[in-house]
Amino acid sequence: MNWKRRARRGITLLGHAVGYDSLERPDGKHVRRLWFDPPDSVAIVARSGDELVLIEEYRPRLGERVLSCPAGRRDPRESYERAAKRELREETGYEAEHVELLETYYPTAGMRKRRAVVFADDLTPGAQRLEPDEFIEVRTVPVEDALDVVRSGTTCGWSLPPLLLAEEAGLL
Template sequence: MTDEHADQNTTHDDWEVLDSVVEYETGWYQGGYDLLEQPDGTQKRYYWAEIQPAVVIVAVADDELVVVKQFRPAIGEHCIELPAGLVENGESYTTAGARELREETGFDPAGVSLLEEFWVATGVLRHRRGIVFAEGLEPGMPTRDTNEFLTVETLPVENALDVARAEPANDATIEGILLAETEGLL
């Protein structure tokens, strides 16, 4: 079966941006569309939402994975997730990861390393994510933002992936655990 639109030889130059429109801004993200001329000469709007980069932290203390439980209004569910947050201007993923871990959980890591950095949901988002690994955790007091209502928990490392895959599962937690396992860190 052939698809007349499936041309593997198109390049970036074959897609001309005719217009880029921001339709809304929320302070947290903006959304809009790019009007593109496609390789066949037709025009189409491609919608997007742009969010600043985020970091997800895989933090381990004494064979226990540090997670947070929080309500996610977008899906109306309480989720068990790896700690995470937005990367502030000028921060690296590792610096942001250490800061977010301290703020959300109170744990101060002795070391943080970048496992992976990648684009997220490329069909609709302009958003990059970094997954970091934190170790040598010292307990302390969290300093959460006013909109962070969460509970810090720990999971035995050997059960972490099963817990992460249980509904309501989320991409960032599963990705983080799988990357850390692949690197031999869990």
């Protein structure tokens, strides 16, 4: 099946490209498809011995607190591994001696961004370095309970997919 891109229109809104593509479907009909280009991001599955380091944060769009893996944006010239170390340190205070890229994927088809899942271990605790608009509580849970604990509340793309990938890799 061949789709043909006829035109692309976009604007920059709050530093992110947003727009739509005009496409011709294989059946000859013309459609528009919305897209959004936020920065790439990283979710960190951080293991400290028999504990997993998670964060609890109020998510305004969901209207509730969510327990998830530490996560954040990747700067354009930064590797996913370096971004994971930085975000882990900022959000939790933990320094990771070892990080390993597990996967990169598109979290949704409507966003042209990639999300990486990075496993971190050999952790040393320290002080959080939160941005002024971040209000994050650090929580640790036993590794063997992590999936159940996360699934007992509201889950999001920062929690369940990273943990499942780490479990599949034999890291949980």
